[in-house]
Amino acid sequence: MKNSLDTGVTKGKVVTAVLSKDLKIEMRSRVVTNQVLPFAGLVMVMFAFALDNDDVLQRVAGGLVWLATLFSLFIIVQRSFAIDTQDGALDSLRVAGIDLSAVFFGKAIALALKLIALEIVLICGAVLLYRVDLTASGLVLLVTCVLCATSGLAFVGILYGGLTAGAKGRETLLPLLLLPVVAPVLIAATRATEAAFGSGGAQTSEGWAWIGLLTVFTAVFGVSGSLAFGSLIDE
Amino acid sequence: MKDAGFIFGSYIVTLGAILMFAVSTLRRAKKSAQSVTDKDKTWL
Amino acid sequence: MSQVSQETSPTGTRATQAIGVLALAVMAWVVASGLLLTPQDVVQGESVRIMYVHVPSAWIAYLAFVFTAVASAGWLISKKHSMGFDRFAGASAEVGVMFMAITLITGSLWGRLTWGEFWQWDPRLTTTAFLFVTYIGYLAVRRLEGSVEQRARRSAVVALLAVLEIPLVHFSVVLWRSLHQGATVLNPNGDVKMDDLMLFTLFSGVVGFTLVFIWLVLHRQRTMLLVDVADNQGLDLAIVARRAEGPAN
């Protein structure tokens, strides 16, 4: 932390440098759009095959969107750290003596933006595939839900992704660590989305209680992530 | 006793798990302790 | 366990032997009383006997995880970063995971008898299951490669994150159930009318399991120290071997 003061670089500048680096690499490599998005879409279609019932699908559409998002989260987090570890750039970041909590926020914001892009497509897909009706007040709830839930997912994703980056067996360790943590997000975001979709006669107003939970989750892991990330990725 | 299988089963599971943990801990201790002198055993 | 004397167990002392003997005695009483002496419950019948092992296991599991969190915080806060804290945290978590497994198994057996089902999506059960998975993850983090200090730092942070996570999981599960289905789930403890002997047996169960917990954690934590010391000695030999690769020293 003191080093970023030494060099006169503010935390904000490190955050934007890391953020724009991650996004630029995504623009070039197109991993999210060309690989993760088709995968998530396929998950949604597979659910349609497995459940094979329009009423059920309409009822569970919200949950499917978030389940597909969670599966994609694991892949995008792995990818987000693979770009830093494949040529030893993570070592250089450690040696650079910069504020690692700024790296945490930069990577988390980049991850959140990728997830939001993915979710927009998935939600549109759910509306079309599973025949969901969306009202104006439902849309407001939905947008809020996407923003809160995604930032929470991004924070825990980068936090635990940093812990497992470069470790042996990270492919299986990451889901094992992440799944129990993101359970509240899955529950809350699903219920809020169902309320927005009006699935099973749910009222839009029912959804706002869940937004509160999502906000608490995001705040808790945003703060603890910025404190803990440095000691987790450090050797 | 009614449902004896379930009741005895839960006692056996409980005591068996504790016993197995205890035995495996003592075994591991014995194996690692061979080369360790009493000086390093801070609890003595 | 208690018969293990100093000669046979390197991790034993007078104190642990005393705890072991006491634990065995109390556990023997709990088993005898729980299976034979205590009466059946009016509503639950014989199945109430599972309670004498199920409830203390759950209590110990939660106690163990609290210990892990406190020891982890101790490691992070203490200036010297004493490894004793780390070993305590790890030993306690291992014992806790075992007792949580016992809790889940005995709980589902009991549930089958009282509810007719092995599993109910009741908030407490669900939270317990998540807690179990979380600490399995914690133990996996402890096994990651790296130096002893690295292991201690990582696992201490993960243990404290677990403490943050549990209330969030619990609260969201409670909210989930309360909004979507009434509290129809039978509370396994709620409708037991306990007489004095039943209460006393349950209480002895808690005492006995706590003694077992202390005995296990002490031995496990000492075993970890032995492993670390043995590794360190292996290092001495490895250093000699390594130096021998070079020119005559």
Place this chain on the structure above:
Amino acid sequence: MIASFSNVVVVYDNFPALAGASFEIASGEIVLLQGPNGAGKTTLLRACAGLLPIARGSAIVLGCDLGVDRRAVRAKVGLLGHANGLFPDLTVAENISFWSRLIGASAQDVETAMQIMGLSDRLSATRVANLSAGQRRRCALATLIVRRAQLWLLDEPHAGLDSQGRDELDKTLRSARDAGATVVFASHEIDRAQNLATRSLTVVGGVVTET
């Protein structure tokens, strides 16, 4: 003293890669580390950069006691390992300017660094993934120049460079030394390296001896 190691043991994957290394490096030196593969050269460089914990002994680098806080030294050293620490999907210019943004170097610094390493306009707009091994190495060195480290730690910097690139590299290291930096590098190109170095150390079996 820039670096002073005394009986340092560094354990990596349960193996004592450094088994009691003792040496001192003074300011302004260009020190060559020579020795067979697996002798501990890479570990020594990484330990100097504060990346590996010191298991035993004492190590002081640039006034920071690595046994107490090995993170403090990091901002002051520049490490170039076997890996280049680059992002293959970004262009040369983007890579260098990323690191310059992290530590607050100016656009002028970036320009100068690219000139020194002979990264022309055409090369600087090329993605690192499309570069040759030698060009990548030059790009990685340019990021070090931008960082203006006080102590340069280079692992096989000559590897993959053509003879012109090696000359450039030697020139760069000498001018970095003239500008006040100290250089420690490992190399198998003994003739060239000894020409460049002011002193050489031999690392064998995790132990360091003066040559």
